[in-house]
Amino acid sequence: MxxxxxxxxxxxxxxxxxxxxxxxxxxxxxxxxxxxxxxxxxxxxxxxxxxxxxxxFKVRGAFNAIGRLDESVRTRGVVAYSSGNHAQAVAYAAAVYAIPAHIVMPEETPAVKVAATRGHGARVVLCGAGQRERVAAEVVEETGGVLIPPFDxxxxxxxxxxxxxxxxxxxxxxxxxxxxxxxxxxxxxxxxxxxxxxxxxxxxxxxxxxxxxxxxxxxxxxxxxxxxxxxxxxxxxxxxxxxxxxxxxxxxxxxxxxxxxxxxxxxxxxxxxxxxxxxxxxxxxxxxxxxxxxxxxxxxxxxxxxxxxxxxxxxxxxxxxx
Amino acid sequence: MxxxxxxxxxxxxxxxxxxxxxxxxxxxxxxxxxxxxxxxxxxxxxxxxxxxxxxxFKVRGAFNAIGRLDESVRTRGVVAYSSGNHAQAVAYAAAVYAIPAHIVMPEETPAVKVAATRGHGARVVLCGAGQRERVAAEVVEETGGVLIPPFDxxxxxxxxxxxxxxxxxxxxxxxxxxxxxxxxxxxxxxxxxxxxxxxxxxxxxxxxxxxxxxxxxxxxxxxxxxxxxxxxxxxxxxxxxxxxxxxxxxxxxxxxxxxxxxxxxxxxxxxxxxxxxxxxxxxxxxxxxxxxxxxxxxxxxxxxxxxxxxxxxxxxxxxxxx
Incomplete structure (x- = not known):
């Protein structure tokens, strides 16, 4: 059972x-x-x-999750999938910590949000609808970065x-x-x-x-x-x-x-x-x-x-x- | 000289x-x-x-000016002339101090601002254009209230x-x-x-x-x-x-x-x-x-x-x- x-x-x-x-x-x-x-x-x-x-508010969770990482792990960078405020939050927190951020966003994300995420120095990986969790896992695999989930x-x-x-x-x-x-x-x-x-x-x-x-x-x-x-x-x-x-x-x-x-x-x-x-x-x-x-x-x-x-x-x- | x-x-x-x-x-x-x-x-x-x-910001000056008054004077109430934020500030501070407020406003003041001032419990005295300082002086004379000027x-x-x-x-x-x-x-x-x-x-x-x-x-x-x-x-x-x-x-x-x-x-x-x-x-x-x-x-x-x-x-x- x-x-x-x-x-x-x-x-x-x-x-x-x-x-x-x-x-x-x-x-x-x-x-x-x-x-x-x-x-x-x-x-x-x-x-x-x-x-x-x-x-x-998403900056609070992002800074706590990134701040909790061991420094040797953190320097490898972070990965997130989001078309919204979590993307900005992780990109911003990563910029403050001066570590790489890879943000997976659906192709249909408004251009202004993609630009804002890039504006924090993050790399944006565009993906097809419904693909973002899979693509994020691939980015983690490739980069050795840590996935910062939006709530879970x-x-x-x-x-x-x-x-x-x-x-x-x-x-x-x-x-x-x-x-x-x-x-x-x-x-x-x-x-x-x-x-x-x-x-x-x-x-x-x-x-x-x-x-x-x-x-x-x-x-x-x-x-x-x-x-x-x-x-x-x-x-x-x-x-x-x-x-x-x-x-x-x-x-x-x-x-x-x-x-x-x-x-x-x-x-x-x-x-x-x-x-x-x-x-x-x-x-x-x-x-x-x-x-x-x-x-x-x-x-x-x-x-x-x-x-x-x-x-x-x-x-x-x-x-x-x- | x-x-x-x-x-x-x-x-x-x-x-x-x-x-x-x-x-x-x-x-x-x-x-x-x-x-x-x-x-x-x-x-x-x-x-x-x-x-x-x-x-x-006008609440800061209004609370300081009203708070500085001797209590025996303050209870007689306050008078202000304003069609804008100073009117609201004095009316609000007077309500908090539970004293009367008489606000002189030009007749052409938008109805929404008159209503907001009355909403704080103030008495609104409407006056003709260019008359507000004179009318405020009359209200001070009648009520014994203290004039709270907007900046001077x-x-x-x-x-x-x-x-x-x-x-x-x-x-x-x-x-x-x-x-x-x-x-x-x-x-x-x-x-x-x-x-x-x-x-x-x-x-x-x-x-x-x-x-x-x-x-x-x-x-x-x-x-x-x-x-x-x-x-x-x-x-x-x-x-x-x-x-x-x-x-x-x-x-x-x-x-x-x-x-x-x-x-x-x-x-x-x-x-x-x-x-x-x-x-x-x-x-x-x-x-x-x-x-x-x-x-x-x-x-x-x-x-x-x-x-x-x-x-x-x-x-x-x-x-x-x-």
């Missing part, structure tokens, strides 16, 4: 060590009070990870968890944290930190209803697979991944529930962040505020994670045009 | 006391590294005052100066600080703090070339008066005031020079802040980045102040449409 290995959970100590490791490289984002939200029952704070210099690794989870550490430091009386869920690295890390330091706080995952595999998984008690065609329907292009066994186990352990938001709610949240918070969020970065506005959770001091700001100019124009 | 009283300059001790006074009420903004600027000779940091909960007061200068204190704390090796100039309270305060703590740093004022009275004043050595019709031509509606004797004396003391930027440069800087820094700035808040891009100053570690983010939605749409 096949038995799976028990998953070893990331601990608060792992996250505290990650915080010390990445401190010199990553912005310690402020927690922004948002009295303009106008909801006395749910006073709001924003954690603006879009202000990281590459525009997303304890060092990535611990790095993203430093956001939760900072929330607990800045607002120890927090009642609710709303966090986007895709591959689950961000929510696993934040949930682990918040539950350890503020045990009475709720941590709620947020998904687009068009990519709500984890919300469904929570209802049925095990991971479910949505087709990539289905997940690709959402405007929130950073939330089209699904948890791994490692992250799903964490999510079951630390999330109180997973809620969903509509595409219209996401668009409205992007516009609200622009005009009220003066922050530019990508759609994936705005889902937590969208859930806050849906108000489907108990009152109390509420924090929303704005996870990233790398929105396509044409899409932002369209959203702001209403 | 008429002699003017010598102006007493705000000191670094005044600014340090202001910092302690406002700490509980005002966001301690981070200094954001901006490697995306891509200029190795002038590495860039952004001081994002648009992240204050009312969207602008040492407590306002000291409050805005806390921004310079934070820059010196976060980047003691700063070489150049670029700061918008209008009435001059912000530049006076920041310049005083930076020159005291980082004496070798340059502090450069920035004006729209369509409202460049201070740039001209620096050339001729005394204040000059531009007509309000001329100053109203710039899109940067927060930069249409002129220094008072008090602020101009400070500016002469602490600014190395005053440079100007064109309307097109201002618009480009607003768009760059949106897409690269993920920050929404109003045109007045983007002039320092515009001056950075014009590169008319020596190399070195450079900080630009993004002073505010309260841009009209229609104007932001127009700017982003290019």
């Amino acid at each position: 096949g038995q799976t290995e028990p998953v070893e959970l990331v601990t608060i100590e792992d996250i505290e060590q990650a915080a010390a490791r990445i401190r010199a490289f990553v912005l310690r984002t402020p927690l922004l009070p948002a009295p303009w939200a106008g909801d006395d029952e749910r006073p709001l704070w924003i954690k603006p990870e879009n202000l990281q210099s590459i525009g997303a 690794h304890p060092d990535i989870i611990a790095g993203q968890g430093t956001i939760g550490l900072e929330i607990a430091e800045d607002l120890p009386t927090v009642d609710t944290v709303l966090v986007p869920v895709s591959g689950g690295g961000l929510a696993s890390g934040i949930g682990t930190a918040v539950k350890a330091l503020c045990p009475s706080a709720r941590v709620i995952g947020v998904e687009p209803e068009l990519a709500a595999d984890t919300a469904q998984a929570f209802r049925v008690g095990h991971r479910v697979d949505w087709s990539i065609e289905d997940r690709n329907r959402t405007i929130a292009d950073g939330l089209r991944s699904q948890p791994s066994e490692l992250t799903f186990t964490h999510l079951q352990n630390v999330l109180d529930e997973v809620v969903t938001v509509t595409e219209d709610q996401i668009r409205s949240a992007v516009a609200e962040l622009v005009f009220r918070a003066h922050l530019v969020a990508e759609p994936s970065g705005a889902v937590a505020l969208a859930a806050y506005r849906a108000m489907d959770f108990p009152p109390g001091r509420t924090v929303v994670i704005v996870s990233g700001g790398n929105v396509e100019p044409a899409l932002l124009r369209e959203i702001l045009a209403g | 008429g002699q003017t009283e010598p102006v007493e300059l705000v000191t670094i001790e005044d600014i340090e006391q202001a910092a302690a006074r406002i700490r509980a009420f005002v966001l301690r903004t981070p200094l954001l590294p901006a490697p995306w600027a891509g200029d190795d000779e002038r590495p860039l940091w952004i001081k994002p005052e648009n992240l204050q909960s009312i969207g602008a 007061h040492p407590d306002i200068i000291a409050g805005q100066g806390t921004i310079g204190l934070e820059i010196a704390e976060d980047l003691p090796t700063v070489d150049t600080v670029l700061v918008p100039v209008s009435g001059g309270g912000l530049a006076s305060g920041i310049g005083t703090a930076v020159k005291a703590l980082c004496p070798s740093a340059r502090v450069i004022g920035v004006e729209p070339e369509l409202a460049a009275d201070t740039a001209q004043a620096f050339r001729v050595g005394h204040r000059v008066d531009w007509s309000i019709e001329d100053r109203n031509r710039t899109i940067a509606d927060g930069l249409r005031s002129q220094p008072s004797e008090l602020t101009f004396t400070h500016l002469q003391n602490v600014l190395d020079e005053v440079v100007t930027v064109t309307e097109d440069q201002i618009r480009s800087a607003v768009a760059e802040l949106v897409f690269r820094a993920h920050l929404v700035a109003e045109p007045s808040g983007a002039v320092a980045l515009a001056a950075y891009r014009a590169m008319d100053f020596p190399p070195g570690r450079t900080v630009v102040i993004v002073s505010g983010g309260n841009v009209e939605p229609a104007l932001l749409r127009e700017i982003l449409a290019g």
